[in-house]
Amino acid sequence: MPTVRTRFAPSPTGYMHIGNLRTALYEYLIARSQGGTFILRIEDTDAERFVEGSVAAIYKTLAMCGLRHDEGPDVGGPYGPYVQSQRKEIYLDHARKLVAAGGAYYCFCSKERIDGLRDACEARHEVFKYDGHCKEIPKDEVAARIRNGEACVVRQAIPAGSTTIHDELFGDITVDHGQLDENVLLKSDGLPTYNFANVVDDHLMRITHVVRGSEYLSSAPKYDLLYRAFGWEIPSYVHLPLIMKDHSRKLSKRHGDPSFEDLIGAGFLKDAVLNYILLLGWNPKDGREFFTLDEMTRAFSIAGLNKSPAIFDLEKLKWMNGEYVRKLNVDSFNELARPYIKQAIKRNDIDLRKVAALVQQRTLILSDIPARIDFIDALPDYDRGLFVNKKAKTDLVNSREFLKICREELEKVGTWDHEAIQKALFAVIEGKSVKANTFLTPLRIALSGREVTPGGATELAEILGKQETLARIQRGIGRLSSN
RNA sequence: GUCCCCAUCGACUAGCGGUUAGGUCACCACUCUUUCAAGGUGGCGGCACGGGUUCGAAUCCCGUUGGGGACGCCA
Numbered sequence: 001m002p003t004v005r006t007r008f009a010p011s012p013t014g015y016m017h018i019g020n021l022r023t024a025l026y027e028y029l030i031a032r033s034q035g036g037t038f039i040l041r042i043e044d045t046d047a048e049r050f051v052e053g054s055v056a057a058i059y060k061t062l063a064m065c066g067l068r069h070d071e072g073p074d075v076g077g078p079y080g081p082y083v084q085s086q087r088k089e090i091y092l093d094h095a096r097k098l099v100a101a102g103g104a105y106y107c108f109c110s111k112e113r114i115d116g117l118r119d120a121c122e123a124r125h126e127v128f129k130y131d132g133h134c135k136e137i138p139k140d141e142v143a144a145r146i147r148n149g150e151a152c153v154v155r156q157a158i159p160a161g162s163t164t165i166h167d168e169l170f171g172d173i174t175v176d177h178g179q180l181d182e183n184v185l186l187k188s189d190g191l192p193t194y195n196f197a198n199v200v201d202d203h204l205m206r207i208t209h210v211v212r213g214s215e216y217l218s219s220a221p222k223y224d225l226l227y228r229a230f231g232w233e234i235p236s237y238v239h240l241p242l243i244m245k246d247h248s249r250k251l252s253k254r255h256g257d258p259s260f261e262d263l264i265g266a267g268f269l270k271d272a273v274l275n276y277i278l279l280l281g282w283n284p285k286d287g288r289e290f291f292t293l294d295e296m297t298r299a300f301s302i303a304g305l306n307k308s309p310a311i312f313d314l315e316k317l318k319w320m321n322g323e324y325v326r327k328l329n330v331d332s333f334n335e336l337a338r339p340y341i342k343q344a345i346k347r348n349d350i351d352l353r354k355v356a357a358l359v360q361q362r363t364l365i366l367s368d369i370p371a372r373i374d375f376i377d378a379l380p381d382y383d384r385g386l387f388v389n390k391k392a393k394t395d396l397v398n399s400r401e402f403l404k405i406c407r408e409e410l411e412k413v414g415t416w417d418h419e420a421i422q423k424a425l426f427a428v429i430e431g432k433s434v435k436a437n438t439f440l441t442p443l444r445i446a447l448s449g450r451e452v453t454p455g456g457a458t459e460l461a462e463i464l465g466k467q468e469t470l471a472r473i474q475r476g477i478g479r480l481s482s483n
Numbered sequence: 484g485u486c487c488c489c490a491u492c493g494a495c496u497a498g499c500g501g502u503u504a505g506g507u508c509a510c511c512a513c514u515c516u517u518u519c520a521a522g523g524u525g526g527c528g529g530c531a532c533g534g535g536u537u538c539g540a541a542u543c544c545c546g547u548u549g550g551g552g553a554c555g556c557c558a
Contacts, residue, residue, distance in 0.1 A: 011558055046557055111556070118555090127485055127554055153556055170488070179486050179554085187556040194558045218487050218553040241489080247550065276495095279507090283496060287506050306496080309551060313494050316508040326521075362520040372519095392518075425517095440517045448518090456517035 004036030005208045008062075008069070009198070011043045012054035015259040016061045018251055018312060019213065019243045022277040026240060027211045028067045029300040039205060040072030042083045043198075045191045061260055065274050066293045071205075079205040084197050091192040094200050094230075095154045095185060103229025104185055106142050107134040107155045129181045130155065154186035156195070156222060157229075163221040167237045168209075168302050175221040183222065195219065199226045207235055214239040238302060241281050242309045251312050258314075267340065267366025268317065272324040276317045280310040290323070322364040333360045337369055344370035345377050354463050358455035375448045376463065379472055382449035384479045392441040399442035400480035406443050407473045410461070418462045425458060446476030 006027040010020055031038040040062065044050055059074060071077025081087055098104040107130075114130070121128040135157065137145075146152065158181075164174040185196035192200070202210055217239045227234045245251045253259055258266070263273050275291055283306070284291075284299045291299065325333065334356045341352050341359070355376065359369055374380075387399040394402075409424045429439050444457035447464060461469045 009558095013558080043558070049557070114556085125484060129554085173487070175487070181554070184556045189556075191556090193556070198558090213552095214488070215552055216558090221487095239488090242551075244551080250551090279495065281495095285497070287497075289495095289507060308489050310496090311494060313508070316495065319508055322521085364520095389518085422517095429517095436517055444518060450518090452519045454519080458517070 002206075002208060004031050004034045005039060005206050006031040006036065006211055007039040007041050007202070007205060007207050008067075009041045009043050009201075010058055011046065011049065012051060012058065013046075013049045014051045014054055015253065015261050016057055017253060017259055018257075018263075018277060021061065021065070021260050021274075022243060022280060023211065023213060023240060024062065024067055025065070025274060025278060025296075026238075026282070026300075026305075027209075029296055030209055030211060030238065030302065032297045033300040036208075037070045038067070039077065039079075039207070040069040040074075040082060041201060041205070042073055043194065044083060044085045045193065045197055047085075047189075047191075057261070064270055082205075084201065085191070087197075087201070088190060090204070091186060091197060091200060092190060095192075095196070098185070098226070098229055099154065101229050101231075102157060103226065104154050104156050105135055106137070106146065106152045107184075108137075108145060108150055108152045109133055110151075130183075132182065135182075151188045153184045153188050154196075155182045156185050156226065158182050158222070158225065163224050165220045165224050165237065167217070167220070167239050169238055169240075169305050169307060170214075170217065173217070173220070175218075177221075180222055180225075185226075195222060196226070199223050199230075202235060203227070203230070203232045209236045209238055211238040211240065214241055238305070240305070241307055243277075243280055244309045244311045246311060257312070263317075267368065268321050269324045269328075269336075269366075272321040273317065275324070276320050280312065281306050289320075318364045325363050325366070326361060328360070330357065330360075337363070337366055340366050340369040341373065344374040347377055349465060350376060350463060354459075355454075358459055358463075362454055372454050375450050375453070376460075379447075379475065380449040382445070382479075386445045386449070386451055387442055387476075387480065389441055391437075393435070393438045394441050396480055398438070399445075400477060402439050402442045403446055403473050403477050403480070407470060407477070410466070410469060410473070413466065416462065416466045418458060421461050422458045442476070443473070446479075447472050 008024040008027050010016075010024075028038050030036070040058075042055060042058070044055075055073075062069065069075065071079065071082065073080075073082045095104065099106065109130075113133075117131060118128045134155075158177050160177055162174055162176045164172050166172050183195055184193055186192050198210075201207075220237060220239070224234055243251045245255055245257050249255060251257045260273065264270060271292070274293070275289075278291060278296055279289065282300070282304045284304060288299070328336070330353075334353060337356050337359065338352065341355055345352065345355065355373055359373060362372070363369055384396065388395050405428055406425065409428055410421065413420050413424050425440070425443075426436070429436050432439070440457040444453060444460060445451070447453075447457060447460045447469060453460060455463075464472065
């Protein structure tokens with residue numbers, strides 16, 4: 001059995017879409033799970049849609065996600081070049097061979113004529129198909145017209161009959177050739193269309209598993225016809241279900257849906273994103289949900305792929321991201337969260353590592369961090385109504401009393417660390433037969449001006465420092481004393 | 484419109500003739516707690532519909548409905 005070879009073949013037309021990344025991931029996994037080879041090929045045959053910088057984005061994303069390719073434009077390989085715009089001669093040569101073999105023919109129809117045909121069809125509510133106008137031009141006339149420099153394209157010749165393709169996921173699908181259009185394979189600029197370049201390259205690069213989105217499923221019979229006309233072996237097809245925004249719309253940048261770059265920019269972890277999209281169309285059958293790339297490679301099989309489209313659920317991604325954030329070791333989290341923490345905290349007397357330790361346990365996405373901790377920099381204005389909490393059994397009166405006790409006790413604390421603060425306050429709590437919650441809530445409110453905070457009262461006090469803590473307590477007492 | 488594909492809780496899914504239809508997210512309740520999270524416990528909620536086949540259908544077949552995809556000198 002030949003080794004499995006898959007390829008990721010993106011067009012450099014913009015950012016990395018979630019659907020693209022998932023396709024790349026599955027292609028990588030199909031290859032690696034069977035000890036195979038993963039290839040990167042750039043499909044840049046449409047000069048008009050080329051976007052500067054998108055090839056760099058492709059490299060960056062693949063590298064970031066650990067989807068290392070064995071062959072590609074940047075790393076080379078035995079079947080290069082791996083950029084389609086550099087393979088022009090190869091396509092031209094193969095187009096000639098295909099014409100000679102009867103699988104294609106030259107077409108001299110102008111774009112205007114085709115457009116006219118298309119418009120007429122549309123007016124009659126019919127599906128446009130090329131009318132075969134140039135199909136029967138004699139060979140010597142074709143040669144003469146080409147010699148004269150007349151513009152032409154190469155079209156696929158579709159014989160009568162029907163084709164049954166085999167897909168690893170969808171099984172056998174039979175299509176009558178009457179449904180198939182004789183599409184352009186080689187454009188008048190000499191560059192191939194996807195239909196042609198894909199077949200030629202996949203064959204020449206020895207791709208064993210052609211993995212792509214299910215939007216290509218209905219044109220697969222045309223590719224089979226091409227392989228056959230060349231006398232080539234047909235590869236295995238794996239058409240993947242689409243990723244949807246909701247029941248009726250594809251996930252797409254146009255609708256404002258996030259790209260991979262967007263998600264990373266919003267504070268999602270790449271491991272979480274990769275793990276989440278793994279599960280959008282594939283499952284391990286044993287209920288496991290968390291996978292490192294290595295674990296994915298070991299667990300993956302085509303049998304676990306799903307046929308129906310999956311809706312991208314940002315809520316579940318957030319949950320999963322939170323799980324990943326919590327599992328991060330302290331140093332990694334520190335490094336990742338530091339920019340977000342600095343965004344909220346400008347003071348330089350705050351131990352940012354301690355802030356990070358608090359915030360790590362309750363962060364879903366990194367970009368949520370600043371809003372949770374900005375009270376550390378400056379105490380926000382707050383309503384004294386915050387001191388009234390039914391569950392904690394606090395009200396204006398006992399809050400004021402407890403804050404005064406806090407002030408007294410904390411003033412006496414020498415070395416300002418968490419242990420000392422806790423010791424001082426809990427000594428009072430134990431002596432007063434009051435719940436810790438009741439006693440500490442007023443302090444937490446006074447220190448933060450917030451109902452919800454990362455960390456408890458003692459932890460906030462430690463981070464703020466003695467002076468600031470006492471000042472804020474004083475301010476709380478002031479709030480509670482005025483009428 | 485034509486052709487192709489798909490169909491289990493709101494979402495992701497397990498199930499491949501006999502299950503009280505299972506898990507995860509979300510939601511709700513309770514619990515734990517120095518707030519909120521996290522954790523723990525429980526709950527809500529589903530086989531699109533109609534025919535077959537079968538002793539027995541979520542599972543197999545047909546149809547209906549719904550949804551998606553394709554129909555470019557785009558990929």
